[in-house]
Amino acid sequence: MNSNNLDRSVSYFSMEIAIHPEMPTYAGGLGILAGDTIRSAADLQVPMVAITLLHREGYFYQTLDATDWQTEEPVHWVGKNFLTDTGVRTHVSIENRSVKLRAWKYDVVGEGGFVVQVFLLDTDLPENSDWDRKLTNRLYGGDEHYRFCQEVVLGIGGIRMLRALGYDAIHKFHMNEGHSALLTLELLDEQATSSGRPTLTLEDIEAVHAKCVFTTHTPVPAGHDQFPLDLVNRVLGRRDVYEMKEVFCCEDKLNMTFLAMNMSHYINGVAKRHGEVSRHMFARYKIDSITNGVHAATWVSQEFAELFDRYIPDWKQDNFSLRYALSISKNEVAHAHQKSKRRLLKSVNQNMNAGLDSNVFTIGFARRVAMYKRADLIFNDVEQLRRISRDIGRIQIIFSGKAHPKDIDGKKMIQQIIRTGRSLAPDVTVAFLPNYDMELAQLLTAGVDLWLNTPEPPQEASGTSGMKAALNGIPSLSILDGWWIEGCIENITGWAIGSDGVSIGQSNNHQTDADSLYAKLEQSIIPTFYNDQDCYVEIMRHAIALNGSFFNTQRMIQQYVLKAYF
Structure with a gap:
């Protein structure tokens, strides 16, 4: 990877990105918006790199049966027809297991030839258990345990993969919805380690807060992921999440939206009215608005x-x-x-x-x-x-x-x-x-x-x-x-x-x-x-x-x- 590609200052994290019409790596509007964002970043030569998951089985293939009832099937597509395996590997810890990750690469080329690289994380590696190999298979699939483990891969694994790929100049981390909010935990760990401390401090939080940007996309409660603390403890095995409840938790759950808001210096809704609604929903936060667009x-x-x-x-x-x-x-x-x-x-x-x-x-x-x-x-x-x-x-x-x-x-x-x-x-x-x-x-x-x-x-x-x-x-x-x-x-x-x-x-x-x-x-x-x-x-x-x-x-x-x- 050449130095020009590594000299990126913005990273964009999204659980779904509509990169290519024949790649089912998106479910709907959130993913379409993410893809359009990256395409315009390439057009405008914004120094960005993007992180998402591979979704080997897509969201789902919709069929209608004889009674007009929707049924779902996995989407069959071949990633290597569109993507390049970077050969780079890293890992995350899930329930005390080391789960290996690889990154596939897709180049989004702008009007002037500038490239924004999208890296798609994948756990389907022979070193992993059968369950772990399927972690990046289905977009928004499975139960809350599966979903939380996916968000560990996206957030924590995404930061580790960027580092493994050599992206060390990034100074802004943009979370497109709360699915990737655990990246803030990894950034906190990096901050504490760089300062030679074994535990997290207020100074670490302030340093990470200055690096993070969060876009909230929905006023609908189901759109804000929340996970019980016993599940969080089982998957992450970390007591410091409990000790810093005011940062990580809301009503005794890990609320990914609140975590992202607590750790971001800039928060925005996606239309003027949505900014107003979000300020009403989350009154303690300063929330701006940037109205969405399309490419x-x-x-x-x-x-x-x-x-x-x-x-x-x-x-x-x-x-x-x-x-x-x-x-x-x-x-x-x-x-x-x-x-x-x-x-x-x-x-x-x-x-x-x-x-x-x-x-x-x-x-x-x-x-x-x-x-x-x-x-x-x-x-x-x-x-x-x-x-x-x-x-x-x-x-x-x-x-x-x-x-x-x-x-x-x-x-x-x-x-x-x-x-x-x-x-x-x-x-x-x-x-x-x-x-x-x-x-x-x-x-x-x-x-x-x-x-x-x-x-x-x-x-x-x-x-x-x-x-x-x-x-x-x-x-x-x-x-x-x-x-x-x-x-x-x-x-x-x-x-x-x-x-x-x-x-x-x-x-x-x-x-x-x-x-x-x-x-x-x-x-x-x-x-x-x-x-x-x-x-x-x-x-x-x-x-x-x-x-x-x-x-x-x-x-x-x-x-x-x-x-x-x-």
Whole structure:
């Protein structure tokens, strides 16, 4: 490894990273955001290196059985087809066993040729026991014992691997969610050892605190990992965790979010509203906000990339220049979108026999399927939806998304969406696409006419799918939560469901939100689409110029550089 690669000052830790469409090393939005972050860091030549796990069996491969019930299978992929074994080894101690780790390498190359290296940790080595060899197999798999051991590998093992690889110049350690928070324990040990002390002190904590950055991504309690102290003691075998409970623990559990916050000099939420919600949840901490973005060059469709290349030739190097999309003719914007739409519908029809029509107004909804995301809100009153499609303008809807394997309610929601979709035929055509992944997201966020998002506020931290759609000129119809509070200009970049008058900790009424959704479709969106195409394309241009130019990881990384890294 050459000295240029080793001269990195920022390390980025994430349990999941969407590095390559054919590598199932991510589950959803957190991993997509991590991948986009690294791609923009490479574009901007930020001196970064990244750490994650290999996930030999991915998250899971989603299938739907004859009853429309989600089932899961391991994802079969061959890591060596994409990755290089560095040959470097290190170890972590788990339950007094020395568990050996190796690192695979993937180079993310930026627009100017600058490389950010991603190292994927792997325990599948013959020196390890059968159980230990499977520790890095499944993303978010197993019980809390398996999950905690994975987080030992990521956090403690990640720091040790960086050192073994020769990365000694790092002065900032960025934790993308709390899964990697045990890296702070390893940094504390390094600090004490370098000072010649056998035990940790307040000075060690202050030194590590100055090195760490933490991004929290969710206000949903299930998103904050907590582990019982007897499990922590069994796995780590360390009494000093007990002795420093005020740093490591909350309510007699090791809370990874609190550990990361206690040990970080800079903490941020991922949208302005999420920063506000996080300050309400964690009142004793100073929490800033940096609104998420997406990597423009990754998510702009081939059709729009060609259009931007002609009219805004430096858009990849300077995403803010996408504001000049307002100067592109409406006919060319409409033509590029129609090509993207036909490509999407051709794929869906070939794979699903869905009978989707390129002349029909098409709504897209694709998220992880969880109750608070309310994917079924548009089906709150199926007769109302049927009437709008019949009397105002034809509607077709494409859904996609996975429920967590243990989320029975999420699986029931998928089943109900599919069954309700069938009952709406022939007035409304509905397709549910299994195995939502990076490639399917690229098709969907470029090919529908409207992006729908209906979370129960204030539980949407940011959301990035609508940002991808905006880059392709697709406006959103969304609850005013997460990023959409910042991105929505009514009838200019899209439309809002309900209002922003919800107090933190309270939720909108489902019926009220559904009524607002139907009213916007019936009174504004569908009539504009079918009867005033010129106006609709103008909204599409503004989605690119106002939202695409700002809600990108190029702007986001620049804010991290200024606020957190240097």
